[in-house]
Amino acid sequence: MSQAEAEAVLSGLDDEQRTAAQAVSGPVCILAGAGTGKTRTITHRIAYGVHTGTYVPEQVLAVTFTARAAGELRSRLAGLGVGGVQARTFHAAAMRQLRYFAPRVLGGPMPSLIENKLRVVASAATRNRLTTDRTSLRDLASEIEWAKTTLATPEDYAARAKAAGRDTPFEPAAVAAVYESYESAKQRDGSLDFEDLLLVTAYALEEHQDVARQVRAQYRHFVVDEYQDVNPLQQRLLDAWLGGRAELCVVGDPNQTIYSFTGANPDYLLGFADRYPDAEVVKLERDYRSTPQVVGLANKLIGMAPRRKGLPGLRLLGQRPEGAEPRFAEYPDEPAEAAAVAARCRALIDEGLPAAEIAVLFRINAQSEVYENALAAAGVPYVLKGGERFFERPEVREAVLLLRGAAAGGNDPGMLVPAVRDVLASTGWAEHRPPPGGAARDRWQSLAALVDLAVDLVAENPSLDLAGFVTHLAERADQQHAPTVQGVTLASMHAAKGLEWDVVFVVGLVEGVLPIAQSFSKPDAVEEERRLLYVAITRAREQLTLSWSLSRNPGGRRSRPRSQFLTGLAPESGPTAPPARRPAKRPKVVLEGEAGELFERLRTWRSQAAQSASVPAYVVFTDATLQAIAESRPANLRELAGLPGIGAKKLELYGEDVLAAVSG
Structure with a gap:
C-alpha cells in the first residue's frame, strides 16, 4: 500500500470528515447529522485504513440496517479500490456465521427460517382462544418482535411491556401466552425466526469458545452504521463479536432516533463515551443536502427539544446556496x-x-x-x-425472465437500450403511451423504470450488453436496490x-x-x-x-x-394545540341533563357501530368510556385520546364519529 493512495482517499473530504477518516483505531464515534456525508466518510475511513496497512480488508465487518445500505457501502468501497470488506446487515452477517457453525453449535444443519411470522402467530393465538383479524395478527407479531429484540422472555413480557408503556393489541398476559405458544411451535418445528438468528449467533459466541476464537480471529475491526437504531439484541451480538475489544467505529445521529417503538435504544449511542472513556468523538455538521433555509428550520425544531444526557448535540451548518423559505x-x-x-x-x-x-x-x-x-x-x-418490493412485482419478475432469455440468445454491445425496449414491447408495453392511473399505470411505470435504468447504465458504460444488464439487475435485486420509478x-x-x-x-x-x-x-x-x-x-x-x-x-x-x-416555526394563525394532558379518571355517577342526553346518543351510535362490525357493543367502547366522553365532551382527537379506554386503534376507527356525536 502506498502513502499516495492513502492521501488520495482523503482528498475531497472536509476537515471533520478527514479527521474521522484518519481515526482508524477504535473506539471511534462519528456523530453525523442529516446530509453531512456519513456514508462517504465511513467508506473513506475504511479505505484509508486498508491503504495505510492498518486493516486487512477481509478482517473488517461493517454492519448496517438494510441490504440496500450494505450494497451501497460495498459499491463505494469498490470505487475506492477496496474489495473483500464484509458489509452486511446484522441478520445477513449472523445468517452467514450461523450457517457455517450450525453443525458445531446446534448439532445439525441450519434450521429452516420463518420468513413471515403471521401463520405461526395465528396458530398460537388460536390455541389461546383469541379472536384475531389480519391487523391484530400483525400487531401481535410486532409485539413478539419487540419482546425478542429487547430480550424479554414470555415470563417477564407483561411486566416489561407495562414498564415500557406499550400499547398492546390484547391484555399483556394474553400477548405473553401467545408469545410462549409461538416459541413452543418454533421449537417443535425446528425452525428459527429472524430474531433467533441474532440470538443464537450471540449464544454460539458466548458459550462456545472455539467458535468465538474463530470469528474474532476473522473479524478484527467493526463499523456500525445508524447506531442510534441498535436494539439490545443487536448490541448483545455486537458485544459477542467484539469479545471485549475496542476496535469499533459507530456512526449515528441522536436527532434521527425514531425507532424506539421497535426496541431501538439510543442510549448505546448517547452513552458511547461513557462506555469507552478514551473514545474519539467526531462531529459532522456541514449539511451538503439542504438549503440554509431548510437547515435553519430543522435546527429551530430540534433546538426546542429538551437536552438529552450523553454525547453533545448536533447543529447543522448549511453549505448550499440560499434557497426559498419553507x-x-x-x-x-x-x-x-x-x-x-x-x-x-x-x-x-x-x-x-x-x-x-x-x-x-x-x-x-x-x-x-x-x-x-x-x-x-x-x-x-x-x-x-412501502408497498410491494420492486423486484417482487409480477411484471418486473416476468420482464427479468424475458430479458434473461433474450440475453442467452446473444446480442450486440451498444444495442442494450433498443434490446430492452424490444423485450418489454413483447409484453404489450408501449413507451410513449402510459395508461390511465391505477394498476395498469403502476405496471407501465415499473417497466419504464427498467428502460430508464438501461439508458443510465449505457451512459456510464457504452459497451454494456444485455447479459451484463441482466447480471446488474440480479445484483440490484439481491441488494433491494430498486431503480428510480418516475412518479x-x-x-x-x-x-x-x-x-x-x-x-x-x-x-x-x-x-x-x-x-x-x-x-x-x-x-x-x-x-x-x-x-x-x-x-x-x-x-x-x-x-x-x-x-x-x-x-x-x-x-x-x-x-x-x-x-x-x-409553535415557534409557523406563523401564529389558526388554532393552536392545547397543552398535552391526560384527564384524571372520574368516579361513576348518574348522568343528567346534557351529559345524560349525550351518553344515550353515544350508546345508540355504539350499537350501530357494533352491529356494522359484527362485534359485541363493549368491544367498541365500554359504558365507562362512554360516560367519560359524555362528561368531558372532548372537542378534538387530542382530548379524546386522553380519556380512559381510548387506544390508538379505537381513536383511528371511531374518533371522528365520536366527535361528531359530541357536537350533535
Missing part, C-alpha cells in the same frame, strides 16, 4: 389540502422538474389514500413507498429516512397525528415524534412545504389544532 399552509379539510399539493406537483412537473424529485410525506399510512386520489385526479404519476413519492416519515428529494411536502400536521395520539401521556414518546418531523424536514434539498387541515372531511367541524411542533 412554506406553511392551512386548509379547511384534508381533500382540500391534498388537492392543493397535487396541483403544486402538477405545476412543478409542467415546469420541468422530474416527478421522482418530489415527495409527499405523512405520519401514518392511512393518510396516503386522499393523496393518491388527488394526484390521480391531477394526472400526476405517483409511487407508494411523485408517497411515503410515511419513517419510510422516508435515508432518502432525499428536491421538493418535499410534509402534510397532515395536526395534533393526534403528529404527535400521534398515543404519545400524549409519554414525554419521551412526544419527543420522538418531534425527531420524526425533523427527519421529514431534512429530506428536502430545495423546497419544503408543511401543511395541515382543520377538518378531516369537507363541511366538517374545523376544530383540529395544528401540531404543537409548529
Whole structure:
C-alpha cells in the first residue's frame, strides 16, 4: 500500500470528515447529522485504513440496517479500490456465521427460517382462544418482535411491556401466552425466526469458545452504521463479536432516533463515551443536502427539544446556496389540502422538474389514500413507498425472465437500450403511451423504470450488453436496490429516512397525528415524534412545504389544532394545540341533563357501530368510556385520546364519529 493512495482517499473530504477518516483505531464515534456525508466518510475511513496497512480488508465487518445500505457501502468501497470488506446487515452477517457453525453449535444443519411470522402467530393465538383479524395478527407479531429484540422472555413480557408503556393489541398476559405458544411451535418445528438468528449467533459466541476464537480471529475491526437504531439484541451480538475489544467505529445521529417503538435504544449511542472513556468523538455538521433555509428550520425544531444526557448535540451548518423559505399552509379539510399539493406537483412537473424529485410525506399510512386520489385526479404519476418490493412485482419478475432469455440468445454491445425496449414491447408495453392511473399505470411505470435504468447504465458504460444488464439487475435485486420509478413519492416519515428529494411536502400536521395520539401521556414518546418531523424536514434539498387541515372531511367541524411542533416555526394563525394532558379518571355517577342526553346518543351510535362490525357493543367502547366522553365532551382527537379506554386503534376507527356525536 502506498502513502499516495492513502492521501488520495482523503482528498475531497472536509476537515471533520478527514479527521474521522484518519481515526482508524477504535473506539471511534462519528456523530453525523442529516446530509453531512456519513456514508462517504465511513467508506473513506475504511479505505484509508486498508491503504495505510492498518486493516486487512477481509478482517473488517461493517454492519448496517438494510441490504440496500450494505450494497451501497460495498459499491463505494469498490470505487475506492477496496474489495473483500464484509458489509452486511446484522441478520445477513449472523445468517452467514450461523450457517457455517450450525453443525458445531446446534448439532445439525441450519434450521429452516420463518420468513413471515403471521401463520405461526395465528396458530398460537388460536390455541389461546383469541379472536384475531389480519391487523391484530400483525400487531401481535410486532409485539413478539419487540419482546425478542429487547430480550424479554414470555415470563417477564407483561411486566416489561407495562414498564415500557406499550400499547398492546390484547391484555399483556394474553400477548405473553401467545408469545410462549409461538416459541413452543418454533421449537417443535425446528425452525428459527429472524430474531433467533441474532440470538443464537450471540449464544454460539458466548458459550462456545472455539467458535468465538474463530470469528474474532476473522473479524478484527467493526463499523456500525445508524447506531442510534441498535436494539439490545443487536448490541448483545455486537458485544459477542467484539469479545471485549475496542476496535469499533459507530456512526449515528441522536436527532434521527425514531425507532424506539421497535426496541431501538439510543442510549448505546448517547452513552458511547461513557462506555469507552478514551473514545474519539467526531462531529459532522456541514449539511451538503439542504438549503440554509431548510437547515435553519430543522435546527429551530430540534433546538426546542429538551437536552438529552450523553454525547453533545448536533447543529447543522448549511453549505448550499440560499434557497426559498419553507412554506406553511392551512386548509379547511384534508381533500382540500391534498388537492392543493397535487396541483403544486402538477405545476412543478409542467415546469420541468422530474416527478421522482418530489415527495409527499405523512405520519401514518392511512393518510396516503386522499393523496393518491388527488394526484390521480391531477394526472400526476405517483409511487407508494412501502408497498410491494420492486423486484417482487409480477411484471418486473416476468420482464427479468424475458430479458434473461433474450440475453442467452446473444446480442450486440451498444444495442442494450433498443434490446430492452424490444423485450418489454413483447409484453404489450408501449413507451410513449402510459395508461390511465391505477394498476395498469403502476405496471407501465415499473417497466419504464427498467428502460430508464438501461439508458443510465449505457451512459456510464457504452459497451454494456444485455447479459451484463441482466447480471446488474440480479445484483440490484439481491441488494433491494430498486431503480428510480418516475412518479411523485408517497411515503410515511419513517419510510422516508435515508432518502432525499428536491421538493418535499410534509402534510397532515395536526395534533393526534403528529404527535400521534398515543404519545400524549409519554414525554419521551412526544419527543420522538418531534425527531420524526425533523427527519421529514431534512429530506428536502430545495423546497419544503408543511401543511395541515382543520377538518378531516369537507363541511366538517374545523376544530383540529395544528401540531404543537409548529409553535415557534409557523406563523401564529389558526388554532393552536392545547397543552398535552391526560384527564384524571372520574368516579361513576348518574348522568343528567346534557351529559345524560349525550351518553344515550353515544350508546345508540355504539350499537350501530357494533352491529356494522359484527362485534359485541363493549368491544367498541365500554359504558365507562362512554360516560367519560359524555362528561368531558372532548372537542378534538387530542382530548379524546386522553380519556380512559381510548387506544390508538379505537381513536383511528371511531374518533371522528365520536366527535361528531359530541357536537350533535
